[in-house]
Amino acid sequence: MQWTEVSVITTNEAVEAVSNILQEAGASGVKIDDAADYQHLQARPDEILDLTDIPHRTTGAEVSAYYPETVFVPEILPTIRQRVQDLAKFGLDPAPAEVTTQAVADESWATAWQKYYHPVRITRYLTVTPSWEAYQPVQKNEHVIRLDPGMAFGTGTHPTTQLSLTALEMVVRGGESMYDVGTGSGVLSIAAKYLGVDRITAFDLDEVAVRSAKTNLALNPVAADVVAKPNNLLTGIHEPVDLIVANILAEIILPLIPQAWENLPAGGHFLTSGIIADKLDEVVAAQQKQGFIIDNVLQMKDWRGVIAHKPTEDD
Ligand SMILES: C[S@@+](CC[C@H](N)C(=O)[O-])C[C@H]1O[C@@H](n2cnc3c(N)ncnc32)[C@H](O)[C@@H]1O
Numbered sequence: 509m510q511w512t513e514v515s516v517i518t519t520n521e522a523v524e525a526v527s528n529i530l531q532e533a534g535a536s537g538v539k540i541d542d543a544a545d546y547q548h549l550q551a552r553p554d555e556i557l558d559l560t561d562i563p564h565r566t567t568g569a570e571v572s573a574y575y576p577e578t579v580f581v582p583e584i585l586p587t588i589r590q591r592v593q594d595l596a597k598f599g600l601d602p603a604p605a606e607v608t609t610q611a612v613a614d615e616s617w618a619t620a621w622q623k624y625y626h627p628v629r630i631t632r633y634l635t636v637t638p639s640w641e642a643y644q645p646v647q648k649n650e651h652v653i654r655l656d657p658g659m660a661f662g663t664g665t666h667p668t669t670q671l672s673l674t675a676l677e678m679v680v681r682g683g684e685s686m687y688d689v690g691t692g693s694g695v696l697s698i699a700a701k702y703l704g705v706d707r708i709t710a711f712d713l714d715e716v717a718v719r720s721a722k723t724n725l726a727l728n729p730v731a732a733d734v735v736a737k738p739n740n741l742l743t744g745i746h747e748p749v750d751l752i753v754a755n756i757l758a759e760i761i762l763p764l765i766p767q768a769w770e771n772l773p774a775g776g777h778f779l780t781s782g783i784i785a786d787k788l789d790e791v792v793a794a795q796q797k798q799g800f801i802i803d804n805v806l807q808m809k810d811w812r813g814v815i816a817h818k819p820t821e822d823d
Pocket residue numbers: 524660661662664668669672689690691692693694695696711712713714717739740741755756757760782
């Protein structure tokens with residue numbers, strides 16, 4: 509079968525957003541070559557990979573998406589170009605944002621990326637590993653999250669996901685109920701179950717992400733009872749939970765804030781990530797205006813995560 513590869517040269521911070529754009533345009537798969545991933549691997553003394561064996565970018569990032577013959581690529585290219593340029597309006601630098609196309613003959617792309625995806629110990633207790641690796645925990649109490657990222661965001665290793673995982677580890681005490689808003693691969697729900705959260709409903713606007721989350725929930729028996737369904741943020745949800753976690757861009761967190769307020773009891777936690785540094789003040793101000801108390805701001809590279817709670821009588 510003939511496929512068309514559409515490649516976008518971009519920056520590390522725009523990789524996930526560009527992937528989303530390409531997927532929303534009907535891609536059957538996305539491959540990411542991000543120089544930052546290799547710098548990260550290089551910095552790990554326990555990594556047994558020899559990076560000189562792997563052809564990779566040393567600056568910026570390239571996102572390649574694959575479209576089957578049924579998609580008429582010239583028709584979708586202008587929209588892709590425009591949406592990539594528009595990321596700048598959301599505080600993400602897409603430059604140089606070069607979009608190129610070429611024909612590819614088979615489906616070798618579908619598995620090409622798999623060889624670059626390896627187990628990563630994200631926090632002391634949480635490790636993310638591709639479902640096809642036979643990873644053995646190296647320490648007691650290490651929880652191993654098995655993921656087949658498929659076409660949803662992501663491998664669990666993006667800084668915004670890492671900030672969310674760290675926030676969960678800081679806040680969860682066990683026995684909570686939780687909403688995972690923008691679940692993607694389902695990684696945060698699986699981690700939360702490992703940390704002791706009791707009941708979880710996971711939502712995503714994207715049906716492909718919901719399917720991917722269901723696959724991953726099934727791969728991790730601890731999370732077998734998590735319910736994953738399509739929904740726009742918490743629209744139409746009026747059932748309070750103890751904890752709400754959302755790793756979504758700042759612009760999308762803003763409309764979620766009043767919905768989270770409505771669905772949390774006093775003392776309930778609201779964990780947000782996906783916030784590019786420039787947008788932190790805006791998100792914090794909006795949460796405070798709603799009444800939330802900010803407990804912590806976490807940071808990794810250009811990304812920020814916010815731990816907040818709804819005040820109690822003791823606050
Ligand atoms: C950055 S990814 C986070 C995925 C995963 N939770 C993680 O931390 O790795 C954001 C996810 O939010 C979803 N999303 C975007 N807008 C949404 C909305 N309005 N309602 C629900 N989900 C949304 C996207 O489809 C995507 O899967």
